[in-house]
Amino acid sequence: MLRNNRARINITTFFAVLTLIVILISAYIALDVAYKVYSKMSGKKSESATEKSWIIIKKPNDKKDRLQEPLGIKEKIAKSFQLWKLRREVSQEAANMVIEDNEKQAAKLLKRFAQAQEIFKKHTGSYAERATGLIIDNAGKIEIIDPELAVINYSYSRERATNGYYFMYGDKDKTDDFFLYAVPAQYKKSGINTLCIDSRGIVFKKDNKEGN
Numbered sequence: 001m002l003r004n005n006r007a008r009i010n011i012t013t014f015f016a017v018l019t020l021i022v023i024l025i026s027a028y029i030a031l032d033v034a035y036k037v038y039s040k041m042s043g044k045k046s047e048s049a050t051e052k053s054w055i056i057i058k059k060p061n062d063k064k065d066r067l068q069e070p071l072g073i074k075e076k077i078a079k080s081f082q083l084w085k086l087r088r089e090v091s092q093e094a095a096n097m098v099i100e101d102n103e104k105q106a107a108k109l110l111k112r113f114a115q116a117q118e119i120f121k122k123h124t125g126s127y128a129e130r131a132t133g134l135i136i137d138n139a140g141k142i143e144i145i146d147p148e149l150a151v152i153n154y155s156y157s158r159e160r161a162t163n164g165y166y167f168m169y170g171d172k173d174k175t176d177d178f179f180l181y182a183v184p185a186q187y188k189k190s191g192i193n194t195l196c197i198d199s200r201g202i203v204f205k206k207d208n209k210e211g212n
Helices: 002-061 064-066 073-124 146-156
Strands: 137-138 143-146 165-169 180-186 193-195 201-205
Touching: 002 073, 064 193, 073 146, 073 165, 073 180, 073 193, 146 165
Parallel strands: none
Antiparallel strands: 137 143, 165 180, 180 193, 193 201
């Protein structure tokens, strides 16, 4: 009987010890898994914190990051003024190019008029009073010396400008000369200088301001 009781105690003790060992092993495994999870989580946090601190340090020295930052009122006003100034400079430069080209085209037309006048004088002995009179009789055939000069007539009557200019005839004097003026249709917009040519074939120009 005593032996049976001892055997039962030993068996009970054995199972208790075995259960304790299993519990310890399970606890060890659970702690190990928990440690690994914690290590991963703490690693990500430290990495993101490092990146965050790197961005903060980088921003003051990185132009792209500074441009992405919200602009204050003063910065917005300064930027708007710079854009307005740039647009104005570009617009003024384009306007100057148009004015310069208009003046060149008007000067070419004046020279063609003077050349046509010389041809007319060789055939008739005198200059024509208008571009419409630059017609000659060439061996019984009527010829217009320069058909392109017809635009002077339209511009003379101020029906329309030619290359930003109106054309005006000067009064012929007793010296049998001619004068043709090219006046800007819109001062400082289509042209600035008033151009003039006579029998010498030289184009003169002068800024007559608003009193063209």
